[in-house]
Amino acid sequence: xxxxxxxxxxxxxxxxxxxxxxxxxxxxxxxxxxxxxxxxxxxxxxxxxxxxxxxxxxxxxxxxxxxxxxxxxxxxxxxxxxxxxxxxxxxxxxxxxxxxxxxxxxxxxxxxxxxxxxxxxxxxxxxxxxxxxxxxxxxxxxxxxxxxxxxxxxxxxxxxxxxxxxxxxxxxxxxxxxxxxxxxxxxxxxxxxxxxxxxxxxxxxxxxxxxxxxxxxxxxxxxxxxxxxxxxxxxxxxxx
Amino acid sequence: xxxxxxxxxxxxxxxxxxxxxxxxxxxxxxxxxxxxxxxxxxxxxxxxxxxxxxxxxxxxxxxxxxxxxxxxxxxxxxxxxxxxxxxxxxxxxxxxxxxxxxxxxxxxxxxxxxxxxxxxxxxxxxxxxxxxxxxxxxxxxxxxxxxxxxxxxxxxxxxxxxxxxxxxxxxxxxxxxxxxxxxxxxxxxxxxxxxxxxxxxxxxxxxxxxxxxxxxxxxxxxxxxxxxxxxxxxxxxxxx
DNA sequence: GGATGTGAAAAGATTCACAGCT
DNA sequence: AGCTGTGAATCTTTTCACATCC
Numbered sequence: 001x002x003x004x005x006x007x008x009x010x011x012x013x014x015x016x017x018x019x020x021x022x023x024x025x026x027x028x029x030x031x032x033x034x035x036x037x038x039x040x041x042x043x044x045x046x047x048x049x050x051x052x053x054x055x056x057x058x059x060x061x062x063x064x065x066x067x068x069x070x071x072x073x074x075x076x077x078x079x080x081x082x083x084x085x086x087x088x089x090x091x092x093x094x095x096x097x098x099x100x101x102x103x104x105x106x107x108x109x110x111x112x113x114x115x116x117x118x119x120x121x122x123x124x125x126x127x128x129x130x131x132x133x134x135x136x137x138x139x140x141x142x143x144x145x146x147x148x149x150x151x152x153x154x155x156x157x158x159x160x161x162x163x164x165x166x167x168x169x170x171x172x173x174x175x176x177x178x179x180x181x182x183x184x185x186x187x188x189x190x191x192x193x194x195x196x197x198x199x200x201x202x203x204x205x206x207x208x209x210x211x212x213x214x215x216x217x218x219x220x221x222x223x224x225x226x227x228x229x230x231x232x233x234x235x236x237x238x239x240x
Numbered sequence: 241x242x243x244x245x246x247x248x249x250x251x252x253x254x255x256x257x258x259x260x261x262x263x264x265x266x267x268x269x270x271x272x273x274x275x276x277x278x279x280x281x282x283x284x285x286x287x288x289x290x291x292x293x294x295x296x297x298x299x300x301x302x303x304x305x306x307x308x309x310x311x312x313x314x315x316x317x318x319x320x321x322x323x324x325x326x327x328x329x330x331x332x333x334x335x336x337x338x339x340x341x342x343x344x345x346x347x348x349x350x351x352x353x354x355x356x357x358x359x360x361x362x363x364x365x366x367x368x369x370x371x372x373x374x375x376x377x378x379x380x381x382x383x384x385x386x387x388x389x390x391x392x393x394x395x396x397x398x399x400x401x402x403x404x405x406x407x408x409x410x411x412x413x414x415x416x417x418x419x420x421x422x423x424x425x426x427x428x429x430x431x432x433x434x435x436x437x438x439x440x441x442x443x444x445x446x447x448x449x450x451x452x453x454x455x456x457x458x459x460x461x462x463x464x465x466x467x468x469x470x471x472x473x474x475x476x477x478x479x480x
Numbered sequence: 481g482g483a484t485g486t487g488a489a490a491a492g493a494t495t496c497a498c499a500g501c502t
Numbered sequence: 503a504g505c506t507g508t509g510a511a512t513c514t515t516t517t518c519a520c521a522t523c524c
Contacts, residue, residue: 059506066445223439
């Protein structure tokens with residue numbers, strides 16, 4: 001049972017802009033951020049079970065398959081509803097559908113990848129996307145040597161036409177796989193083009209307006225966190 | 241390893257005035273996980289400032305450059321020591337060094353990347369590693385078509401010789417850039433070879449013993465979290 | 481004056497334990 | 503009996519506010 005490092009980093013901090021709300025805030029049940037992050041794990045585990053033909057699962061078993069405690073699992077599920085049967089467990093497909101719905105995965109999202117270097121290409125070809133409701137509809141780059149190349153079944157578009165390509169393809173999410181130096185610039189353009197969901201792999205802090213949702217992944221950060229723990233573990237019983 | 245039972249009770253008659261936090265005594269107490277994650281942001285911001293020739297910075301400014309609140313920043317820094325000057329701020333280089341020391345980045349870490357697909361190659365060439373104390377010493381793959389290829393200044397080793405390569409190169413961290421299907425298998429071998437710090441990009445739950453530190457990055461997860469927020473923003477107060 | 485460092489309060493997340501349903 | 507769903511307790515993280523020091 002793993003319980004060591006926090007798995008998912010909540011990079012999205014509390015949106016500070018929800019003062020000035022409309023006169024009626026529906027106050028719909030919102031799911032705590034930590035729970036949202038774990039929902040994706042449940043979904044993955046459920047789909048895996050589904051593939052194995054398993055029809056029912058207990059909170060205990062699903063928790064184990066997701067790498068969380070069963071009480072955390074049950075609490076998380078309680079945020080989206082009561083989809084289990086007491087004394088029995090959860091129906092895999094039924095639960096999977098409901099979690100997917102809660103996460104907004106009922107329709108496909110169209111993703112454009114900006115940056116067709118190794119990382120961009122890796123992302124474009126990454127099979128895990130389509131199978132989980134994400135459709136890579138475009139990949140762009142600014143390098144003339146790269147524009148026009150085939151990546152999977154796509155052709156690299158010219159990043160100069162960013163706005164046009166986003167519009168034509170109907171992309172509603174963008175992945176930034178760019179060097180730090182140009183990331184903010186492209187990010188601004190993407191936002192101006194109306195995109196409000198961005199996943200950035202650029203190792204730099206991006207400034208975005210409050211209505212835009214930005215998540216960040218940085219490999220160097222992850223390694224540094226590992227280094228911290230490794231260093232602690234390596235100093236055993238040191239004198240005081 | 242179990243969670244350090246926090247024996248550092250701040251209560252009781254804490255002797256005020258001494259305690260002498262010499263810089264020789266860095267990892268005495270443990271830093272909260274959330275703070276560790278942010279330290280890497282401070283480090284990045286500090287190094288960026290350093291590059292611009294800035295010598296001093298206030299908590300307010302550094303917080304802004306890191307994307308956190310100034311009170312969070314100050315609290316975080318207080319976990320590693322008092323390296324600022326009241327009324328003045330922090331000396332950029334001095335603080336950067338101390339944070340790096342607290343994270344265990346004083347010596348270089350040797351990273352082996354398993355999987356030389358697009359992602360593995362992207363990681364191997366990613367310039368951000370060396371500059372931040374991580375040295376990619378090997379890249380491996382099982383595909384005969386890929387073994388021997390050049391990636392950056394490395395040559396792809398045969399994953400069949402995983403243990404040998406890890407030993408020869410002295411790697412002490414491993415990045416898994418593999419398909420889900422083989423990830424657990426390789427992970428087990430890596431652990432058996434003595435590695436205790438692993439960063440996995442495989443979209444699957446890896447089982448590891450407690451003494452191993454595992455961090456996970458999953459792009460599909462990140463997109464799903466974005467989808468959740470996007471969906472909420474798009475449906476204001478929808479009936480259930 | 482001005483900004484740090486830190487107790488104390490508030491908010492958020494996890495775990496416990498058990499009531500309630502099948 | 504067995505397992506879910508959930509209030510209450512515990513633990514963690516963030517924010518506040520101000521004493522402290524340059």
